[in-house]
Amino acid sequence: MVKMFLMLNPYSDMSKNLKKLVLSLLVLSGLLLYACKKTNNEAASSVYVFEIPEGFPQPNTDPNNPMSNEGIELGRLLYYDTALSYGGPQSGLACASCHFQEYGFTIPAQNVLPHCNLAWSRNFLWKGEFEGTLETIMQFEVNTFFEVDVQHLIARGYYQEKFKKAFGTTQITDTLIAKALAQFIRTLVSSDSKYDKFTRGEVQLSASELRGMDMFFSEKGDCFHCHGNAMFTDNDFHNIGLITKSQGDMGRYLITGASHDVGRFKTPGLRNVGLRQSFMHDGRFKTLKEVIQHYNSGVKHTEYLDPLLDKPPLGLTESEISDLEAFLLTLTDPIFISNKKFSNPYKP
Amino acid sequence: MPFFFSCKKKDDAPVHKNSLKLNWNHQFNQSEIREDSLSFLNYFGDTLSISRVTYFLSGFKLTGDDNVYTSPHIALVDLFGSKNLSFELGDIPDGHYHTIEFMFGLDSAINVFGSISNTLEHNEMFWPSSMGGGYHFMKMEGHYLDSGRTKGYAVHIGKNGHQISYSFPVQLDLPNHSKMNFDVKLEEWLTNPYNYRFSKDGPFTMAYDNLMQLIVNNGKDVFDVKSIQ
Numbered sequence: 279m280v281k282m283f284l285m286l287n288p289y290s291d292m293s294k295n296l297k298k299l300v301l302s303l304l305v306l307s308g309l310l311l312y313a314c315k316k317t318n319n320e321a322a323s324s325v326y327v328f329e330i331p332e333g334f335p336q337p338n339t340d341p342n343n344p345m346s347n348e349g350i351e352l353g354r355l356l357y358y359d360t361a362l363s364y365g366g367p368q369s370g371l372a373c374a375s376c377h378f379q380e381y382g383f384t385i386p387a388q389n390v391l392p393h394c395n396l397a398w399s400r401n402f403l404w405k406g407e408f409e410g411t412l413e414t415i416m417q418f419e420v421n422t423f424f425e426v427d428v429q430h431l432i433a434r435g436y437y438q439e440k441f442k443k444a445f446g447t448t449q450i451t452d453t454l455i456a457k458a459l460a461q462f463i464r465t466l467v468s469s470d471s472k473y474d475k476f477t478r479g480e481v482q483l484s485a486s487e488l489r490g491m492d493m494f495f496s497e498k499g500d501c502f503h504c505h506g507n508a509m510f511t512d513n514d515f516h517n518i519g520l521i522t523k524s525q526g527d528m529g530r531y532l533i534t535g536a537s538h539d540v541g542r543f544k545t546p547g548l549r550n551v552g553l554r555q556s557f558m559h560d561g562r563f564k565t566l567k568e569v570i571q572h573y574n575s576g577v578k579h580t581e582y583l584d585p586l587l588d589k590p591p592l593g594l595t596e597s598e599i600s601d602l603e604a605f606l607l608t609l610t611d612p613i614f615i616s617n618k619k620f621s622n623p624y625k626p
Numbered sequence: 627m628p629f630f631f632s633c634k635k636k637d638d639a640p641v642h643k644n645s646l647k648l649n650w651n652h653q654f655n656q657s658e659i660r661e662d663s664l665s666f667l668n669y670f671g672d673t674l675s676i677s678r679v680t681y682f683l684s685g686f687k688l689t690g691d692d693n694v695y696t697s698p699h700i701a702l703v704d705l706f707g708s709k710n711l712s713f714e715l716g717d718i719p720d721g722h723y724h725t726i727e728f729m730f731g732l733d734s735a736i737n738v739f740g741s742i743s744n745t746l747e748h749n750e751m752f753w754p755s756s757m758g759g760g761y762h763f764m765k766m767e768g769h770y771l772d773s774g775r776t777k778g779y780a781v782h783i784g785k786n787g788h789q790i791s792y793s794f795p796v797q798l799d800l801p802n803h804s805k806m807n808f809d810v811k812l813e814e815w816l817t818n819p820y821n822y823r824f825s826k827d828g829p830f831t832m833a834y835d836n837l838m839q840l841i842v843n844n845g846k847d848v849f850d851v852k853s854i855q
Contacts, residue, residue, distance in 0.1 A: 333740070335749040398746060495754035497833035503780075507749045514750075538662035538677060585677060585767040585778025589830065 323348040323444055326461075328397070331469035333477065334508040337397035340411040343457045345464065348444040351623075352437075353462025356455060358622045361434060366425035373419070373459070374622060380615050382550030383466060389561035394549055394614070397464040398509045404543045404559040405530045406515055412460035420456045428452070468549045468614035469508075476608070483608060489598070490605025499594070499602055501573075503586050510548035510609065516584040517541035519577030520558060529559070540582040550614065552607040566606055570599050643717045644800040646688075650712070651852065652679065652705050652810045659812070661706050664769060664776070668813070669821040674770035674779070676812065679705040680751065681764035684736075685729035685791075688798065690721045700732070702747050709747065723798040726806070730790040730845060731763035737786055751784075757832070758785045766815060772825045779829035781815060783838045790845045798854055805855040814848040815841055 323346035328337060343349075356362060357373045364370070377383040377393045384392035391404065402408045402415040420426045428450045431437045438448040445454050473491075475481040483491065493499035495506060504512050515530045517540065530539035543559040557563040563572065575591040577583070594602070614620070652659055654666045654676065662677035686697040695718050701710045736742055737760035739752050751762045762784040769776050798806070816822040820840045831837040 335744040335746050338746065400746065492756060495756055497757075497830075502752075502754055506754065507752050509749075512750050513746060536661070581769070581776040583778060585769060585780050585829075588769075588778030 323446070326350055326465075328464070331467065331474070331508070334469065335398060337464065338400055338411050339397075339464070340413045340457075340460070343411075343413050343460060345461050346444060348440070349458050349461040350465055352440045352444045353458035353460070354620075354623055355437075355440065356431075356459055357462055358624055359431075359434070361430045362426055363424035364430040365427060368424050371424075379617075379620055379622075381553045382468070382611075382615055383620075384554065386553060386555040387561075387564075389556050389559060391544070391546055392550065392554075393463050393466050394468050395466070395509045395547055397467065398513075399511075400513050401515075401544060405533050406544055407533055412463055413456055416456035416459045416463070417453065419459070420452045426452060426455055428455075431455075466614075466620055468611040470613040471549065471611040472608040473605075474611070484604065486601045486604040487608050488605075490601035490603065491608075493594075493598060493602050494605055499573075499592065500586070500589075501602075504545045505548050511545045513545070515539065515542035515544055516586070517580070517582045518543075518558075518573075519579065519583050519587055520560075520562070520572075521578045521580070527560070538582070541580070542582075542584070548606060549609050550611055552610045553615070566603050567599060570594070570602055574599065642720045642801065644720065645714045645716045645804070646718055646798075646800070647712060647714050647805045648686075649805060649807045650703060650710075650810050651807060652711075652812060654812045656811075659705065662768060664771065666813070668770075668823065669817045670823050672770055672772070672823065672825065674768055674824070676766065676768040677706075678765055678767040679703075679812065680707070680762075681730065681766075682732050682751070682761065683728055683730060684732050685727070686715055687725075687727040688715075688718065688723040689725040689727070690723040692721055693719055695719065695723070700736075700742055702751065704747070718800055720800050723800070724795060725793060726796050726798070726851070727791065727793045730792065730848070731784070731788055732761060733789065734786040737761060737784075737789075753784045760784060760786070763788055766812070770824050770829070777824070777829060779824045780832070781841055782830075782832040783841055785835070785838065788838060788842045790842060790848075792849050794851045796851060796854060803854050807852040807855070809850045809852045811848055811850065814846075815844050818844055818847060820844055 326345040326347050326349070328345060330336065360370050360372045360375070362372050373393075376385055376388070376390050378385060382392045382394055384390045396402075396412055399412070400409060408415045408418055431450055437450060441450050441454060442448045444458060447454075472481060472483070476483050494501045496502075504514070504516055506512070517529070520527065520541065527541060530542040531537070533539070552566065555564055557566070557569045563569045573592060574594045577587050579588065657666070659676055662675045664673050664675045666674050666676070668674055681703055682700060683703060684700045686699055688695040697715045699713070699715060701713050703710045705711070731737070732742070739755070739760055742748055748761070751765070753760050753762050762782055764781070764783050766781040767779065769778055771777075796806070820843060822840055822844065827840070828834065828837055831841060
């Protein structure tokens, strides 16, 4: 079985020593940043050591927002707090209102991109409206999406102390709210699925799951070109042949104005994909099987179709489709969806 | 790392070190490349575009009259991501160098997934272990016209044996020179000695060793030293 693991596991040759080195350098950088950043009026927030799961690359971080335990705790409070948009356009809603932990931080029946492994994302939202780090998109969420009114947070009574602990100031600003949210969301790491345990040699996959994995990581299924790394997304945009007739289907073109971006949407990560009941940017598919069927025989040819998808139908049999689905279900991470560190702090 | 440098004792007889900037100027039939613009012609006159060009360069080496310089630098060049279209080699001793060498791709010793720094960009070049493992050395993708119909192509190579070594005679004097400009002639991947035609040979190379080898054989003239400044 070890031999099979080495043959089939695409991350089997990951250097553990390199990972330790990278982690050490990150910790060292964090400490240096922390040491340089500290000022007289700054509270002593404790450095958070971001652990990179085996096989994952270095995360996309903001050097101006070093992570601390207090910053993450504050971010978690804000994430679940409906005061975030009190009186605003999303009144009565918090981040968590559309990102349920039990479904991998999304809403199963809506096309909401999940808050999962965004520490490794360089672009955000379906059309890539924002590029950069989590801090960039959170600034938009705070200022524009929620239109956070700081006074409502102050009225809670406990936030000023939390900001003091996290950022060394009782003055609550939109930027610090965005930074705290970014810190918390960056901790939402899913790396304990059955697939991960298999890559670590802790469990075995079933015969069907193994066949599905082999298909996923080969030209037969050809999923890996866009979904083939630890995050199961290439951080890129693709036109996957969903037909681009309506304005809503124009995709990234609406952001860049470049003709080659017509119909291109962000590649979503596939972790916990088995918990979703809505797929693609417009939620047109309701089951994983429908999604696989699309790639198998439903890709519509246009001049904008991604080159990687401009192939004859895959020709997968019903049995092979079931195998591929079985593999995708191994990406469900029960620890991620029940981890109390990510849960609603307002609930006991 | 700054700590370590600042603590390092000064050498009694310091050797002057230089940096050399390498610029990579991509073109197709001597024309500038616009992303996914159907404006290029291959050997057969077929129209094609280029929507992605990403590839690894490594193993940089300068050979001089008195010394040999090697660099551990690995560059992942991304044409449309505008990454590493220019980069520097550092700590090169003064002197006259008559040869520059480098490798397209990664040496087999490091063509093992995870053996180079695991950045997001490197991660996205991974090559499944069930297909040989390691990294894509190159992804060149785009569209072409086949009987008036737009189709896609993806030229991917990355198996051990796909490395290509380049060696160019140069007259490089450091510290007098600081830049070396390279032409990257992408049309060469599709011609000389083999005139590759997507509509006949196949638009997707990755699953076919014979197709990938044709591309690799064509790669010998892709890079050229244009000027030294």
